[in-house]
Amino acid sequence: MSDADDTVADAGFDDWLDAAEDGAAYYLECPEDHTSLPPRRVCPDCGSTDLEELALPDTGEVRTFTVTHVPTPAFEEDAPYATAVVDFGPVSLTGQVVGIDVGDVETGLTVELEISVSETTGERVIGLRPA
Numbered sequence: 001m002s003d004a005d006d007t008v009a010d011a012g013f014d015d016w017l018d019a020a021e022d023g024a025a026y027y028l029e030c031p032e033d034h035t036s037l038p039p040r041r042v043c044p045d046c047g048s049t050d051l052e053e054l055a056l057p058d059t060g061e062v063r064t065f066t067v068t069h070v071p072t073p074a075f076e077e078d079a080p081y082a083t084a085v086v087d088f089g090p091v092s093l094t095g096q097v098v099g100i101d102v103g104d105v106e107t108g109l110t111v112e113l114e115i116s117v118s119e120t121t122g123e124r125v126i127g128l129r130p131a
């Protein structure tokens with residue numbers, strides 16, 4: 001992952017974080033029922049630009065996770081922490097598990113989205129809190 005990739009990924013994502021903070025997280029679905037997450041203007045599967053915003057389910061289920069004990073400097077103050085891939089209905093989100101000991105994180109855990117702020121960088125990140 002390069003710095004350039006980070007910049008592109010962040011562009012337009014703030015709007016989604018704003019919505020998520022207001023409890024209005026959403027995902028995108030095209031007429032072919034492909035699903036994706038913002039920021040997108042084109043369906044990544046079929047190229048359709050007719051994307052509908054649908055409400056993200058309130059809770060998701062941890063599909064897989066990794067625990068980081070020795071983080072990169074950018075997340076130094078947050079370690080140790082668990083990063084999980086969580087299935088919210090048809091879409092999956094990757095975020096940092098919060099509000100639980102990293103040793104208690106497990107596959108299948110039910111979590112809800114909670115936008116949190118990195119203790120190190122002060123930037124908003126996707127948090128996942130046990131529901």
Ligand SMILES: [Zn+2]
Pocket residue numbers: 030031032033034043044045046047048
């Ligand atoms: Zn599509």
